Amino acid sequence: MDLLSNFLMDFVKQLQSPTLSFLIGGMLIAAFGSQLQIPESIVKIIVFMLLTKIGLTGGIAIRNSNLTEMILPAAFSALVGILIVFIARFTLAKLPKVRTVDALATGGLFGAVSGSTMAAALTLLEEQNINYEAWAGALYPFMDIPALVTAIVVANLYLNHKKRREAEYASKQEFFGEQQDNRVKIWPIVKESLQGPALSAMLLGLALGLFANPESVYKGFYDPAFRGLLSILMLVMGMEAWSRLGELRKVAHWYVVYSIVAPFVHGLIAFGLGMVAHYATGFSLGGVVVLAVIAASSSDISGPPTLRAGIPSANPSAYIGASTAIGTPIAIGFCIPFFLGLAQTLGAQ
Amino acid sequence: MDLLSNFLMDFVKQLQSPTLSFLIGGMLIAAFGSQLQIPESIVKIIVFMLLTKIGLTGGIAIRNSNLTEMILPAAFSALVGILIVFIARFTLAKLPKVRTVDALATGGLFGAVSGSTMAAALTLLEEQNINYEAWAGALYPFMDIPALVTAIVVANLYLNHKKRREAEYASKQEFFGEQQDNRVKIWPIVKESLQGPALSAMLLGLALGLFANPESVYKGFYDPAFRGLLSILMLVMGMEAWSRLGELRKVAHWYVVYSIVAPFVHGLIAFGLGMVAHYATGFSLGGVVVLAVIAASSSDISGPPTLRAGIPSANPSAYIGASTAIGTPIAIGFCIPFFLGLAQTLGAQ
């Protein structure tokens, strides 16, 4: 009982943090019909600066630390990314009025990682003075890429299988004029993910942190601007979430249920695996929160174009609507405080 | 005599401040035909950041202070906003070649507030170490909205009245086919003002300052960036003022006279009312300057679209030209130093 009231008080306090209050503020002014607009070019440069900064932090950390610690969390990240797609395949896809390809694309997006959500989590951890490995942000691609690759591969296998069955059914006596190439190529999907603006910026930062001496611009520019830029991005994401709600209404209501439940389920799985790493290799509880939050997050910026190219038959209103309008606000506004509270209950500091 | 020479020396010194010198610089390079352009998206984000910061300052101040002090200055702000429109109705509108609706729209714009001008005044007060209430920036909407609402309501009453008289004159024997709705709806005008990008940002900042804990991003981001961003905005406004001069030449020359005289008249009325609040409730002399400057200012960014929608028959070249090309440079370059000097003469510190 005391635990619950503590948790609720912490939760309200976290909603008052700059990060979450700007998100809520964005939803409120969008609901009020404000004509405030943050120009697209500003959003792009903010995303660039946030992810470059996360990459730089990671790169500098990896340069100065023992990399073997990272192996288990990275493996778990990849595992969770793949698992999330299969969860969508065997839950969301089985629900009425939900097309299998749409469910797989949605699973891919919820398995992929949102740099903004991760940035919000890192900021809240710092505000609460909870330690985490500086390389934790570098777990991002280990979950992001496997999730997108799995979603696209499974969707294409499914579509090929369906097509072949239809073809067999329709024309058993006919001869296949041309042998179709049913193999889905994985490298192009990986490459496209890496070429996306968010991952490019992060990997650039990572490489510069590893091989160059970016400390002066890191300390004088990227690091101090981080929280302020994040507050603007949160505002944009709040406004965006509100404006996408309409799109979501067009598709099956099960997407709403999935978008609310999935972030918690994915986060809890990752939290559990993170605790395994905590006991096995001393992965910090703050790091466990980061792992849980990147699992709870869904990709808003980099994932959609990759999925649109990889699964062209999937309906973007379904997967982008589910992710942007509900998944992201739930992940930032509820999952981050929840996993933070959980880690604090377990003794994080 | 000594007072005058002191005033002139102060005036020159203030022209050398970053804020005013960038404004003058903008006019000079525009006059020289420079191809320098500050992109529109940058101007938008600067306005957002300045007004969010002013809102945050106000919100944090109101949270930590006795709100009753604000009642009298806020009431005077609203009074001045309404008065300015009626002054335009009974002076500018009576001049030859000036259409009544154009005069009312111009009065509305001069009654409305320029966030940039206010930001310049707050910065100059700080540079001169003159105290003012931290919530003074929050007086903005109390003058802005009444002025715009009054201008639109009076213009529509005038247009309806005129239309009815013309109809009566032209067809006394005819029967009115449809009963016209002559009532001007006030709430949509208020709502549209509040939805404008400048007021939205300020109210968002105000709400976050009041109900959240934005201190970390305020101190680390919005506050330190304020003066620098303002310098860029001043440059833009200087260039804009110069380029709008041409438009102003197309309309009656009385607009030029009005645009030079009105900022001083409006400012002096507000200064007088501010002094009443100073003696009655201890409103600071710095606060009196803020009140005078927001009265002297005219809206460049948020006001025009509201007026364009509210009084579609008014000529934008008249009211935007008068405000941007002359009203704003006069308010920033002459009225701010003038009211500052006046307050200093009265013992402000």
Place this chain on the structure above:
Amino acid sequence: MDLLSNFLMDFVKQLQSPTLSFLIGGMLIAAFGSQLQIPESIVKIIVFMLLTKIGLTGGIAIRNSNLTEMILPAAFSALVGILIVFIARFTLAKLPKVRTVDALATGGLFGAVSGSTMAAALTLLEEQNINYEAWAGALYPFMDIPALVTAIVVANLYLNHKKRREAEYASKQEFFGEQQDNRVKIWPIVKESLQGPALSAMLLGLALGLFANPESVYKGFYDPAFRGLLSILMLVMGMEAWSRLGELRKVAHWYVVYSIVAPFVHGLIAFGLGMVAHYATGFSLGGVVVLAVIAASSSDISGPPTLRAGIPSANPSAYIGASTAIGTPIAIGFCIPFFLGLAQTLGAQ
């Protein structure tokens, strides 16, 4: 031998500086096909802020110092700017498959100055704690404008001469119907250079530094943001250099040779003249490096539109390709470390 290994170690160390590593990073991610884009409006405001800052630095420095020191370096800057065009006229233009007007335009661009390259050099000098005159950045227009004017004047004289000879040859018996105006007007070219966005911003900063009191925004905004913004611009220039390589392939291969050799030759000439000023008037070795680097640099942003207007018959693929794809990376990545190392060998500190 020891000198060479020291030089190489310094060189690698400088490649790891934020400035150069972001340039290399930009080339690498462009080569990898990254979809990362820094929006055009962001690039514009960065260029504005960097050059305003360089101008402010120069203006504040000139206000506080003995201007006569600047005369010799400024005269040498102008001399080098003019010389570079004539070097191109008598080397590049004589090579096979190179059109004379293209060679002159290329010479003009390599004589003109790149604000970004200069910003990179100033930053590296500071990182290495090498002193230089604060007004050194103000040498920019003294080299930039003479180079562009000379290129355009010489190109037009050449074109007029060629046209007249052709006319004489084709119609010796005909009477010239209209006397052509063969005089090339110099003032419009100077004016157009001064109106360009980069020089406008620099001269604005210079004027504000000289006549106003911009210290507060300089210290609180323009100066601290400098290195960080430069890192983003270097990234953009790296990506741009890579993407322009294709254009360069279309024109004669001699442009590649010229673009690699010319920055060193121009820089060495300026370095030599700078050493004369060093012994004659005590011009610092850091200042000599700045002079050499602005000679080695070629204009990417302001020069091209001036040349396009001044020598419309020249092929932009040739001169812009040579400058952006090779000249600039060579100047930043090789010439800056080279001249820095040279000055350090000569005892710079």
